[in-house]
């Protein structure tokens with residue numbers, strides 16, 4: 001509610017529960033707002049770490065961007081507050097946790113086609129909503145996808161999101177597996193960046209590993225630049241067709257989200273949830 005933004009929150013407004021996850025800049029805890037008994041996730045970020053990582057402006061941008069986003073497949077950021085040495089994000093609680101843990105629990109670490117299509121359709125709806133507001137996420141990967149109480153997908157962590165078009169200001173940290181060629185060469189990028197990452201995620205949901213994964217980082221970079229993908233035999237022709245239309249070097253040539261939602265592979269498998 002808007003009230004969540006106006007009133008200033010404090011740590012003793014909450015009962016703190018079990019840790020939900022551990023992060024580079026701080027941990028996430030289950031928490032209950034005392035007055036309403038509302039359950040949230042509370043992410044604790046240490047200012048010293050944020051300062052050392054030179055990411056304070058990214059956090060401010062995330063808070064600004066997230067405070068205007070309202071979508072069933074985007075994890076809500078209800079508000080934030082800080083004390084002497086910590087910043088706290090008050091987040092929607094995703095009861096079924098991290099999607100990548102669910103992915104690796106599966107046989108072969110991959111989802112069946114119908115489940116993958118439902119997740120891709122949810123992502124396409126959420127991204128269409130973001131792009132309509134000129135917001136690109138830029139960091140779509142299984143670690144940033146959470147599952148709600150009924151297993152519904154929630155995009156989380158807009159720590160790398162920006163208004164498009166944009167240029168990368170920061171050196172990349174973390175895996176390059178989900179980044180398009182234009183991000184590797186520091187070129188200007190736009191919302192079509194997220195279309196590439198959607199293709200990488202679709203491949204990983206269906207195959208159990210991202211398409212450009214390699215032992216050496218340099219090999220991953222080369223395979224991304226050359227769009228070097230091999231398709232395992234168990235993939236349906238429709239699935240291969242949709243991935244091929246997203247993993248295209250030229251951003252403008254990638255299938256737009258409207259085309260993704262109309263694609264036969266999505267309509268066939270995720271039809272009822274569209």
Ligand SMILES: O=C(O)Cn1ncc2ncnc(NCCc3cnc(NC(=O)Nc4cccc(Cl)c4)s3)c21
Nearest residue numbers: 020021025028041055058059093094097156157159
């Ligand atoms: O995922 C888990 O570990 C466990 N988990 N399990 C359930 C659950 N329900 C809700 N949230 C969870 N986790 C927090 C998800 C985030 C959302 N938004 C973020 N933003 C952020 O970290 N920003 C940020 C950080 C450091 C620097 C900068 Cl610049 C920006 S993290 C949950």
